[in-house]
Amino acid sequence: MIDEPLLRVDDLSVTFHRPPLRPFGKPSTVRAVDGVSFTLARGETLGLVGESGCGKSTTGNALVQLIEPSGGRIMLDGDDISSFRSREDRLKARRRGQMIFQDAYASLDPRMTIEDILQEPMRIHALGNRQERSRRIQELLDQVGLAQSFRKRYPHEMSGGQLQRIGIARALAVEPDFIVCDEPVSALDVSIQAQIINLLEDLQAELKIALIFISHDLSVVQHISHRIAVMYLGRIVEQAPADTLYDAPRHPYTKALLSAISVPDPVRERENRKNRILLHGEAASPDAIPTGCRFRSRCPIAGECCATMDPALAPLPVDSHHDIACVRVLSGEAN
Amino acid sequence: MSEPLLRVKGLRTEIPGGPGSVVAVDDLSFDIHQGEILGIVGESGSGKSMTALSIMGLVAPAGRVTAKRMEFDGWDLTGLDEAAMRRLRGREMAMIFQDPMTSLNPVLSIGFQLIEQLRWRLGLSRRQARRQAVELLGRVGISGAERRLDDYPHQFSGGMRQRVSIAMAISCEPKLLIADEATTALDVTIQAQITDLIMRLCEESGMSVMWISHDLGVVAGLCDRVNVMYAGRLAESADAMSLYAHSRHGYTRGLMKSVPRIDRRRQRLEAIAGRPPSLIDLPKTCPFEPRCAYSTPECGAKPAPRRNFGENHIAYCWADLPAEEGVE
Numbered sequence: 001m002i003d004e005p006l007l008r009v010d011d012l013s014v015t016f017h018r019p020p021l022r023p024f025g026k027p028s029t030v031r032a033v034d035g036v037s038f039t040l041a042r043g044e045t046l047g048l049v050g051e052s053g054c055g056k057s058t059t060g061n062a063l064v065q066l067i068e069p070s071g072g073r074i075m076l077d078g079d080d081i082s083s084f085r086s087r088e089d090r091l092k093a094r095r096r097g098q099m100i101f102q103d104a105y106a107s108l109d110p111r112m113t114i115e116d117i118l119q120e121p122m123r124i125h126a127l128g129n130r131q132e133r134s135r136r137i138q139e140l141l142d143q144v145g146l147a148q149s150f151r152k153r154y155p156h157e158m159s160g161g162q163l164q165r166i167g168i169a170r171a172l173a174v175e176p177d178f179i180v181c182d183e184p185v186s187a188l189d190v191s192i193q194a195q196i197i198n199l200l201e202d203l204q205a206e207l208k209i210a211l212i213f214i215s216h217d218l219s220v221v222q223h224i225s226h227r228i229a230v231m232y233l234g235r236i237v238e239q240a241p242a243d244t245l246y247d248a249p250r251h252p253y254t255k256a257l258l259s260a261i262s263v264p265d266p267v268r269e270r271e272n273r274k275n276r277i278l279l280h281g282e283a284a285s286p287d288a289i290p291t292g293c294r295f296r297s298r299c300p301i302a303g304e305c306c307a308t309m310d311p312a313l314a315p316l317p318v319d320s321h322h323d324i325a326c327v328r329v330l331s332g333e334a335n
Numbered sequence: 336m337s338e339p340l341l342r343v344k345g346l347r348t349e350i351p352g353g354p355g356s357v358v359a360v361d362d363l364s365f366d367i368h369q370g371e372i373l374g375i376v377g378e379s380g381s382g383k384s385m386t387a388l389s390i391m392g393l394v395a396p397a398g399r400v401t402a403k404r405m406e407f408d409g410w411d412l413t414g415l416d417e418a419a420m421r422r423l424r425g426r427e428m429a430m431i432f433q434d435p436m437t438s439l440n441p442v443l444s445i446g447f448q449l450i451e452q453l454r455w456r457l458g459l460s461r462r463q464a465r466r467q468a469v470e471l472l473g474r475v476g477i478s479g480a481e482r483r484l485d486d487y488p489h490q491f492s493g494g495m496r497q498r499v500s501i502a503m504a505i506s507c508e509p510k511l512l513i514a515d516e517a518t519t520a521l522d523v524t525i526q527a528q529i530t531d532l533i534m535r536l537c538e539e540s541g542m543s544v545m546w547i548s549h550d551l552g553v554v555a556g557l558c559d560r561v562n563v564m565y566a567g568r569l570a571e572s573a574d575a576m577s578l579y580a581h582s583r584h585g586y587t588r589g590l591m592k593s594v595p596r597i598d599r600r601r602q603r604l605e606a607i608a609g610r611p612p613s614l615i616d617l618p619k620t621c622p623f624e625p626r627c628a629y630s631t632p633e634c635g636a637k638p639a640p641r642r643n644f645g646e647n648h649i650a651y652c653w654a655d656l657p658a659e660e661g662v663e
Contacts, residue, residue: 051522052493159610189378190549191626194593194606201603216522219552223595223604246597260523262552263598264591266575269556278531279524282492 005039012072030287032058034234043208047225054231060180098171102183104163108155115151140169161192178210233294240322301334339366345403355615359385361567372544374558382567392420429504433516435496439488446484471502494525513545566622573648583650585627629654
């Protein structure tokens with residue numbers, strides 16, 4: 001029997017409404033996430049990659065109920081948390097999915113001490129008494145590798161790397177089943193980045209937490225993820241185990257994205273430069289999504305059928321764990 | 336060898352204030368030759384941007400720049416007054432910044448900003464300047480340039496805005512272009528387009544570039560030579576091939592090992608422990624010593640020696656680093 005995944009996202013969509021640009025104009029809608037489906041197993045790391053505006057952060061926000069989805073379902077252990085309406089139900093679901101943000105400093109209240117910051121989620125979810133919470137804070141600081149002396153400090157007294165450790169400790173405080181990490185290392189220096197990535201990996205091994213790792217840095221995502229989903233304009237265009245995706249990408253967008261990654265090796269980098277798939281232009285705007293395939297305006301292999309058919313994500317015939325959304329590749333017309 | 340375009344010797348940039356003055360750049364020496372792309376790598380606070388601002392003469396009045404020598408194309412930059420500096424800036428040396436939205440004026444159309452500069456700096460007529468502006472936007476890959484000239488910065492995407500600021504920077508055909516984290520805020524596919532553009536411009540016009548970045552990968556592909564900086568000082572300087580093949584400074588080595596790379600997958604990243612030091616009252620010894628995996632007893636006792644490794648490779652480090660592990 002196959003285990004039911006921890007999280008199953010079905011046809012999730014998030015639409016934003018924008019007021020009209022000029023008086024008496026029409027309000028516009030932006031479909032930031034437009035029919036995204038994936039699963040997340042217990043203790044697994046799913047990487048979400050894509051360029052700015054592709055909807056990866058919006059997806060992450062919807063999973064932890066920071067944004068109301070406008071369609072689709074988010075099933076957590078079989079319960080549709082997006083349909084929860086009562087305060088208690090929503091609070092219960094919130095405890096199980098926590099979040100880590102890119103800008104750790106902005107995500108921490110500057111007027112609270114570290115102790116208060118770590119205690120707040122436990123208080124909100126009514127976990128433990130005063131003593132137990134204090135003991136838990138001690139444990140959390142140990143887990144993220146900070147000394148107990150940080151308890152009485154304020155966020156402005158700490159460095160970026162230390163703040164991100166606090167962000168992680170706060171997410172862990174309520175013992176969640178999964179954590180959405182939205183660009184958690186992008187703002188950090190390279191040497192500190194590695195410390196935080198290692199910490200996340202250690203914590204996952206120890207606590208068996210599932211992670212959704214959102215980043216635009218493809219090398220980092222490849223390193224930390226078990227599976228990766230590539231997003232483009234509100235849709236997942238390719239999804240596969242990390243090694244498969246990097247070794248044998250099939251979607252033309254993934255191929256271009258991967259070929260643009262630079263490696264710290266001048267010889268290889270100069271070689272890559274010649275074979276680099278340069279995409280022309282930029283992604284269309286999510287308030288004017290083109291008909292048919294949304295990637296077709298930049299796609300090197302676009303054909304006539306791409307203008308009319310909106311490709312759905314489907315497994316490759318040769319590998320059922322490798323899904324792509326490209327009519328031409330799936331039909332065997334192109335590689 | 337011909338005279339370098341830019342020669343810097345003993346550059347020191349100090350920002351006074353607070354409990355002690357911050358030495359942002361300390362005893363830095365390097366050259367940039369004509370047509371060369373020099374990469375400057377380091378973490379935040381390593382002095383990369385302050386080096387650029389010191390050369391451009393943009394540090395005063397907040398800080399004090401001193402140098403034994405700072406010569407650019409025959410000009411002695413240490414002795415130039417502000418008026419003379421203004422004539423050089425934009426015309427002979429230009430700069431692009433990380434965030435084009437803050438370096439472009441949001442209330443003026445990009446055409447106005449481009450044309451104004453062409454008329455003021457090159458003395459072109461309105462019509463000539465407009466024609467030139469259209470041509471420039473075409474060169475940096477903005478389609479429909481004629482039409483887009485009257486658009487405002489907010490009507491462009493991030494990648495397009497960065498192209499506009501590159502067009503502006505190269506408008507007077509500067510001899511030196513300083514790019515400070517110019518592609519850091521951009522998506523990878525756009526980043527590849529911009530670095531290609533920079534390389535093409537260098538080949539076409541023989542322009543020199545100082546490329547400041549923390550991204551070791553981009554620097555590897557773009558730069559001829561690389562300076563690695565730490566805590567305001569030069570740690571290592573070498574041509575790109577030699578640096579990446581066999582780095583000789585503990586910090587460079589640490590950096591290379593701490594980045595995940597898709598061509599060499601590893602179970603675990605080797606992070607550099609600790610964090611960068613405060614720039615107030617740094618000891619004379621190697622500032623990286625407390626974090627270094629290769630430190631020797633000398634490191635904490637005496638200032639690091641300048642050592643030569645081959646023709647174009649220097650490092651300020653006591654340790655003898657082994658050849659890179661894990662190379663196929």
